[in-house]
Amino acid sequence: MCFDAGALDRTLGGETVSLRADRCLYWPRKRVLFVADLHLGKGSSMRAIGLPVPPGSSAATILRMKSLTELLQPKEVVILGDLWHARGSRSAEVCEAWMQWRTSFASAVTLIIGNHDRRSGRCASDLGIDERQEGEVRGPFTLFHHPPSSGPGPWLAGHIHPGVDVIGRGKQSLRLSCFHLANAGCVLPAFGDFTGTARIRLQPGEEAVALAGDRLLSIRPTCEIHNIYYQK
């Protein structure tokens, strides 16, 4: 286990990519920014069926996107699926916030269509998104929403919302969202503010890079995950 500041470099398919504590993967040579699972409008669609969930999480997610693109100035943003959460997610409030960012960002935005996007219906207005099916290619990377179970790498995907449990003092465990590096590919953490995590089990040779606040924490199955001493 080791800590690192905001970013960790890894080599995938001969390319250096940067896993970042702000929940994205950046490919500096081509200046492409990858994110996954924003689930915008989740609150709206839940409120619409009478579940009292406070508003604000989608706007906050888009705002983080805005500061990321301002900081990194990428030539393209690729969203690895589940940009929208459900039918009814593109509420006026969410679309307005989205357009505010989109008009300020001049480069391309590509969406690899995910299972939630497919269920949230056709997009009525032009939100400045280039929609693509899974299997799209950028340099050596094949892009998916659902991580492929086999096949050649390197690939990038989302969908899982991977998380690892880190056990700390007083036997209190903490679930941290993470990057999951396995099978010559990488599953990205969910970028959205209103998303959960699913605990993954690391196999030998795999690595999880967990997001611990503004730092990253690399975990390999060789270290005893359940005895990690973690202190914030």
Added chain:
Amino acid sequence: MDAREEWFAQQGWQPFAFQHQVWQAYAEGKSGLIHSATGTGKTLAAWLGPAFEHSDEVAQDPEGLRVLWITPLRALASDTEKSLRKPIDEMGLAWRIERRTGDTSSSQRARQKRSMPSLLVTTPESLTLMLAQPDGADRLSRLRAVVVDEWHELMGSKRGVQTELALARLRRMAPGLRTWGVSATLGNLPEAARTLVGPGHPHEVIEGYREKEIVIDTILPERMDRFPWAGHFGTQMLGPVIRAIEESGSTLLFTNTRAMAEAWYQQILAKRPEWAETVGLHHGSLDRQERDLVEAGIKSGTLRAVVCTSSLDLGVDFSPVERVIQLGSPKGVARLLQRAGRSGHRPGQVSRVTCVPTHALELVDMSSARDAAEAGQIERRPGIKNALDVLAQHLVTVAAGPGFRRDELLAEVRQSAAYETLSDAQWEWCLDFVVRGGDSLRAYPEYQRVVERDGVYRVESEDLAHRHRMTIGTIVSDAAMTVRQMNGAVLGTVEESFLSRLRPGDTFIFAGKALQFIRIRDMTAWVKRATKPHGNIPRWAGGRLPLSSELSRAIRLSLERARFGELPTPEMQALASVLEVQAKWSCIPASDEFLVEDVEDREGFHLFFYPFEGRLVHEGLAALFAYRISRTTPVTFTMACNDYGFELLSAQPVSIDDVRVHNLASPENLAEDILASLNSVEMARRQFREVARIAGLVFEGYPGMGKSAKQLQASASLLFDVFVKYDPGNLLLEQAQREVLERQLEQSRMQEVLERLNRSMVVITRPPRPTPMSFPILVDHLRETLTSESLTERIARMTEEFESILN
């Protein structure tokens, strides 16, 4: 002689004085509470009043519900219905008796909608559901009486609060309604009665038949020097328990946890394989059908013995049960008496409960429980106040039913003891919450659950009303998975957290069977019978009961007497050699002393503190003391605790003297220090699961719902984070934190405990090695880190070491 007395005479009985008393009070139009041990004719006392008085009215006009009978368990409804029907049929009274629970078919419910029976047996949830129907009020307007059975089970829980709200509503729909409750004996009967009938309503508290004799005895280990100071499942007493089963007729064996029930069942059958057909297993995680079979076996007397948990604490007639055995500490006086009452379930018969210690110090619990029972020191069950999650659910329930006007409903809600002190601000917040989502300043966009039009609040969308009716209730189930055999048979449910740790091929013990885990698919764990007979036993959350305050106090007194050489009971005499070691190596504390043991060994530096206040309080105190020590000395502790005390273990020595202990036990700044000392956010996050579910934040879905519906689900812990970030002023967050302090940490009890400890004389001893009192805590601490098999070995080895020192 009226028809009731004639009927009694036909049975060869005579009504008890208290039954006459209840009938008389009922005839005078009064409400009240009847309390006594089980099996003493309380049901007939409560039922024959209304049955007799309103039978002419029912005969003239059979339409309309006259009496509601509320039972806490739907599994009891059918037996209750039978026992209410019997005297009526035999007396030839005109009542039409039916039941309505979650198990009632929709055709039956539709029939009841057209024509209500004159007496309905139902559960709090089904009653609330009736209130959530638009025409519910019409069907309840002719109600004369409500009887709440086993009120002690509901009182002090959120189901009790739900029942209080329903009762307040019924009283307004049917003026002059008489409320009666049937309860086991509680330490706060006046409060229980007031909560039941509503504050300000005159009522009577009537004590039931009392002469029923209860014998509490203990099977003593044959050789105390070979008896462990701490055990795992404590099956060392297997031999004597099997002999006890052989000696008696039908026997119930109560354990404190489901895991312990599984272990004992397994051990008994291993020793007596020929009992496979005549010994049963019963606990709350087993499939309903299996439990029904076992219950039927008890009633018919075909089962010789049943190993069970509190799942059999309630229930109607188990008259063939001759003997009750309590395995392990009873943990509370009322619980022990309730369990004892399961045997000799007839007035005039002797109830007998035999306790079986699983390790040495439990003998003190048993002796003390008898002392407390004899002195009448029974646990209290305080009611819950101002639970906003239950209120929010109730507002939507009424809005989905006939609708409400705000001032009328506020007045009605304040008629219940649970909300008599509800502030205007809390009420406003709750109303805003169901109407707008956030408070008045922050309405949630797109959100509309309850809509106000012309001063009337209603749920307008039939879809929302339907979904709300499906989620009514305050029972929050654990994340459990169905366990199913490959041949299709459902065995019951086991917590997901246990199953997710299993690998295919692993074996575990469940439902009395050794099972091999195959895979998890569709929220079901598929298993087959294993060839090898052993494996891990699942542990269910919430399985560990803390010691009650009353029993704790009795234990401190027993120890004080032992310190001065007084061993008045067989249990305490059996313990003499162990107590002698405790006195020699350390000290047996008097009730005004606070014992601290300071022990150093290979593991590190142990501090053992003994407040004798039960596990929950000790968990809080351990965290509090550790926090207060670390404020002046930077040190990291590992904590462990049991019902007698707690341990702080550190890698470096911590100097301790009586001044310091007094400071640690200071009652000042308690709330602040608790919040700082524990990961209170994490605990509140867990508690939020219940609050969010009840307040309708979590959509749990329903069988067969499609994928697009699943997308609308979010876990409570995720919602907790969203609320903390985007609506931190939400009162439901505050409620979750309050429930952590009050219910999980028992803050008010901690305050009392600290005040007592602060007045006590501190006694610090430095024993050469762990003492009989600290040993069980050490084992508990090992339990967290070792698997069950290596734990058993480790305990055996440690026990041997101690024996060699003693001999």
